[in-house]
Amino acid sequence: MKNDKLAHRKAQCKLRIVDEQGNVVAGTKLTFRQTNHEFLFGCGAFDFVPYTNSVDQDTVGFLKDRVDKWLALYNYGTLPFYLGQFEPEEGKPETASRMNAAKFLREHNVDVKGHPLCWHTACANWLMKYDNKTILKKQLQRIERDVADFKGTIDIWDVINEVVIMPIFDKYDNAITRVCKDIGRVGIIKETFAAAKAANPDARLLINDFNTSISYEILIDGCLQAGVPISTIGIQSHQHQGYWGAEKLEEVLERYEHFGLPIHFTENTLVSGDLIPPGIEDLNDFQVTEWPTTPEGEERQMKQTEEMYRILFAHPKVEAITGWDFADGAWLNAPSGVIRRDNSVKPVYEKLMQMIKGEWWTDYEICTDENGMAQVEGFKGDYVLEMPGKSSAMKLTSDVPEMQIIMK
Numbered sequence: 047m048k049n050d051k052l053a054h055r056k057a058q059c060k061l062r063i064v065d066e067q068g069n070v071v072a073g074t075k076l077t078f079r080q081t082n083h084e085f086l087f088g089c090g091a092f093d094f095v096p097y098t099n100s101v102d103q104d105t106v107g108f109l110k111d112r113v114d115k116w117l118a119l120y121n122y123g124t125l126p127f128y129l130g131q132f133e134p135e136e137g138k139p140e141t142a143s144r145m146n147a148a149k150f151l152r153e154h155n156v157d158v159k160g161h162p163l164c165w166h167t168a169c170a171n172w173l174m175k176y177d178n179k180t181i182l183k184k185q186l187q188r189i190e191r192d193v194a195d196f197k198g199t200i201d202i203w204d205v206i207n208e209v210v211i212m213p214i215f216d217k218y219d220n221a222i223t224r225v226c227k228d229i230g231r232v233g234i235i236k237e238t239f240a241a242a243k244a245a246n247p248d249a250r251l252l253i254n255d256f257n258t259s260i261s262y263e264i265l266i267d268g269c270l271q272a273g274v275p276i277s278t279i280g281i282q283s284h285q286h287q288g289y290w291g292a293e294k295l296e297e298v299l300e301r302y303e304h305f306g307l308p309i310h311f312t313e314n315t316l317v318s319g320d321l322i323p324p325g326i327e328d329l330n331d332f333q334v335t336e337w338p339t340t341p342e343g344e345e346r347q348m349k350q351t352e353e354m355y356r357i358l359f360a361h362p363k364v365e366a367i368t369g370w371d372f373a374d375g376a377w378l379n380a381p382s383g384v385i386r387r388d389n390s391v392k393p394v395y396e397k398l399m400q401m402i403k404g405e406w407w408t409d410y411e412i413c414t415d416e417n418g419m420a421q422v423e424g425f426k427g428d429y430v431l432e433m434p435g436k437s438s439a440m441k442l443t444s445d446v447p448e449m450q451i452i453m454k
Contacts, residue, residue, distance in 0.1 A: 070418030084426035086366035091123030128168035162207035173221035193245035254280030318343035339381035
């Protein structure tokens, strides 16, 4: 693996292969086949909520085709937990619907993230009737309840979203901005992370923001100095106004890697149609009834996505990349998916498949020596060893350089 820029994504392991009686499996060919990546290749998994709950029979086939295409490509899904939608009426959360979706994803070998536990946008209107002290109390109780309820099924959370803008957000009045103005950015982050950590000490807890300026760096530094248990830095890159480009990607990575924390690119969009005009500061202000994908736009989207994924996958601090929209027409009606509205795949889907399940995938034959020994190397993740009538699962990691495999 010398001079391999992806060496940190790979591992080697010396195997001793035996049968169930402990006899060595000598001079035998086996298939060493990858079944999952350690790296988290993700996408918004919102379609799994209607699919795993009460779906109209006229649309179940359409949704099945969509989720099948999703599952063929990704191993990491983000489910919606916006309080205003998750608990539109106080005390009546949509726990069952999210649990059905999360369990379905886990059964299909997909890690799941909940997004978000606290955000000023899409907040619950019923919180507005309370004073700030009560709002904070109820927000923390929400975090404790949901993180505990989903423990073991969802163990990755965007704890708090877009705090850089939170206390100065002025689009409309909301309960969380009120609290953030009252106790400050670091104050609300400290409270929400403490609640999540108490409910699931082993959970991976993210701070997440679209603001990649020095303001976010200063905020993260302040939180870490205050002892906030941030597991991972989340970076959004909604590129509806144009691709960041390699130079900006590498500049952002350089500025955030110094914290020494894992980095997740949490919400990524590249459109395959016209771009939003540069004068619009808030992407939500761009409202259109039609936003078509185009052949030239799809080619552009595919090439830009490929370059972005190659840069991020090569960076040792990046542990996850999440595309935000699986299908066109989701957020802002944009053509930002990897499939079209009718579920037909776009060039970007085929390119990602070629990289994730082709170029960055391991599948080959090995042969044991007279002592049942064999050396394997590949991308870190889950594998199965197969021979006629027998198989065995294993994990390939940097931590285990040798292991015994029992073929059953």
